[in-house]
Amino acid sequence: MLLGVDVGGTFTDAVLVAPGGRVHTAKAPTTTADQSAGVLSAVEAVLRSAGAEARDVRAFAHGMTVATNALLEGRTARTVLVATEGFTDVVELGRQARRELYRLCAAHPAPLVPPELRVPAPERTTPDGPLRALDQPGAARVAGAVAALAPEAVAVCLLHSYRHPAHERMLGAALRERLGAGVHVSLSHEVVGTFREYERAATTEVDAALSPLLARYLRRLIDRTHEAGLPEPAIMQSSGGLASAADATAHSALTVLSGPAGGAAAAALIAAHCGEPDLLCFDMGGTSCDVCVVEGGRVRETAQREVGGRPLALPMVDIHTVGAGGGSIAWRDAGGALRVGPRSAGADPGPACYGRDGTEPTVTDAHVVLGHLDPARPLAGVRLGAAAAERAVGALAGELGLEPRACAQGIVRVANAEMVRALRVMTVERGVDPRGFALLAFGGAGGLHAAAIAEELGIRRILVPRAAGVLSALGLAAAERRRDSVRGVLLRGAQITAEALRPRAGEAAYDVRYRGQAFELTVRGVPPDPGAVRAAFEAAHEERYGYADPEAEIELVAVRETVRERGADVALRAAGDEAPRIAGPAVVALPEATLLVPEGWSGGPDETGTIVLERAA
């Protein structure tokens, strides 16, 4: 049996896939202080419901939010930065753009490493090699200065180390010798491997600052799983592939988006099983909505993004998140318009209908008022109070001069508009027409909004998996294993040879640009042949920017190598108790989610148990 466990903001979901493909699901409350406790509760619950035991579990995959939360909440280790003398403020300087155009004092997040913990290294390397050489005594003096600051972790980022790593390696050895194995050391050329010092240094700081915390968590989790007789968990990385717990511990920056990446893995799973290679996916939970795109069966990736205002220059699934979830609060602004979010009632107090002191109307309350959610059916164990929902929505309706029902409809429409905007960012703004895609909706609230969003985008086909409420956990159970590395090279014209392009392991992708450009495009799925790489780059450039320049010289900036190992076979099968045929208007109750089918939409479950709806022409 395959086990997947996904930790969300409110609930920890567990999925167990039996050899025949039957899927068992369970939820337990997320335990914020130590997520591993909730993980084990969810595992016990799913084993119980399946009538199975720990020793029946062949593989265990885990997606978590430990690193993300620590980063967002600033619970990071005391970290020292070692940087080239004259450049120790590299992270604080950033890219010099202010955070918001008109809120002049809106600050970037405070640097993870404050000025008093930045240590200069007496060295300088240029693109051509060392200009000011670092010697052993110099490295030892730096290690001594670092030790005096009593760090829990150290990040080292020297100029041009992506090409000339010798000085970073020398410092790494000196630091390990001086500080011992108890202090984590991250070297920038090992973490990122490409040029642009700010992004590389910032990512290295995150890697160092999260490592002690993540290592403690994974140690606790492994102890608990051993005790319970479970296999050691594999950890979901931001790239959408699994890594061993040891690899995840070595580079914590790789797991910052572990949680949402599970959703992306699930999207790829559904794409494969339902024969739908092109999917727009939205995963709507209690506080936010994650959007990603599957093209040709693969989840779209990005080489860089920000998390909590900090750049991470690492391969990650391309996920766009907006603050629209079931708990998002509706309000009236100073101009008299109805707004939804970004403030959320979260799990505590939660929507007004949870009956836990929440008085502000949320999207979930609007659905209760509209009759989409049945108060008789508890939502993840919480009984819903219709009267409280009506009171909360009614109060806002009064402020706006609307009937309560019209106000509830309005809350849903405005929330939909937020999500439509997120989906447009991922499609139209990147030159992709959403009408060629099917819409995959999951998460507890996804099915309630899918049809309205599809109509707004001109999409005629919707997929809602049977396990929509716990799909991320299912995606984990079936995910591939994966290891990524990047080599910064910067070669021009004839220097780009077949030998330079040859991957040392696995498959390769190439970061290429025209000479003089400041940004690269990543070219994938081409043989390591200079002509083929150039042709693929020009096609990608044509698609992205509307032109190619056959005369211009190209530059190879980096080679990205990925070693993949196929994931477990999960044979999705219908449970056999679904309604054979659904025609809107209807409300369909799924195990952990609700599907709203408006007039004009109809369909039914396919052989995987996924409900496929189509809009009448």
Next chain:
Amino acid sequence: MSLDPIALQVLLGALRAACEEMGAALVRSAHSANIKERRDCSTALFDAQARMVMQAEHIPVHLGAMPAAVAAVLGERHAPARSWILNDPFAGGTHLPDITVITPVFEGAELLGFAASRAHHADVGGRVPGSMPADSRTLAEEGVVIAPRVLDEAAIAELSARMRQPEQRRADLRAQLAANRTGERRLLEIAQRIGTGALRGALDEVLAYAERRTRACIAALADGTREARDVLEAAGGDVELRVAATVSGEELTLDFSGSAPQHEGNLNCPLAVTRSACLFALRVLTDPDIPPSAGAERPLRVIAPEGSLLNARPGAAVAAGNVETSSRVADLVLAAFGRALGQGTMNNLTLGTDEWTYYETLGGGQGACPDADGPSGVHVAMSNTLNTPVEAVELEFPLRVARYELRRGSGGAGAHRGGDGVVRELEALEPMRFSLLTERRRHAPPGAAGGEPGAPGRNLLDGQELEPKASGELRPGQRLRLETPGGGGHGAAG
């Protein structure tokens, strides 16, 4: 109210999405780095009376200046698919590199509105490459002046032939047309969804909504007149600017009477740029969340006497007005309302030879706010472009960066501190020319409410101090060091 609160919010979302999609189409299909990488461009939709109903926000300096462009062609005879082009700073433009393309949107025979796009082109001809001369004295020296005219293939060919890299100019203009077509399509879709008749009323409500929110914010400011004065550090000596800012109920008047007359150099502004800077300041002083539309401008009146530096007469040189003077106008308004000021300059540095050119602008200290410290090392007002990484500079150009750090202690002290400037020192590895266009070297960015001023900036060549505007030669091994200004503090330090 002709729209309910929900329909209003949904329409605002649709208009915003349409403008953002226009911007994406422009960035995607343009050829020049300035548009597709630095995103120095803006897109907007207008109603049939040339009132801006929404704008995608990229660059603040474009914010308030687009309506003048559409107003400049409103009286022309319009027909479907007949677009217009202009860059004349005295007929709807700002400075010559900013070219605006305007496309009317028709449903049948009825004019629904306009789609407009503005982009900073890498070159528009004139005396120097880049069309941003440091020492121009007339508009004609700065490039090709385009009075409003129909933009067809013949016009594209004729205009780009008079500029450098004509291929790139043609591609960028076509990209602007493509952006406008996207806007046209989306506005038509909105009209079809809610009905052409209803659209007019709905757009009225969009403007009224932004106006209501702006008025509510202005009403929260105390009535009365506040004054401020400040200077620009022109080559021939300081040039004074003044404002009297009067809040009366829900309205704000910004009167720049008494400011210096237009001058011989290129710090002059057409009125559209002055208005733009005023709107920037208004957005800072009110709620940045208010949708950018003509409605938000209604409670604002700007007075700048014709022939002054801030409302220059046709023919005046204006290249630096858009980048440096606009910052000072925003400063004046913010100072009048008791704000501490930021670095107030973009620290423009150009290096190069006949073979290559390298241009950068540098961040500095932001002024402290009444409730927060000013951020350090950022662009503070009308620009928000990125720096060039040290590693990228050294891989591409015969330059070495000797130092790039925060200029600690340069922010003004106060209950809330001004942000620190930066120190950036570049070493020439071969002979080259340099040109510096900077401000706040002689006069420090002031603090407010008892806060100390920030440190003024400094430009040094091998340790020797240079003027705010300077140019010359660098020999290999010579170092140019820029220390950018700190921001002013707010409140007495306790």
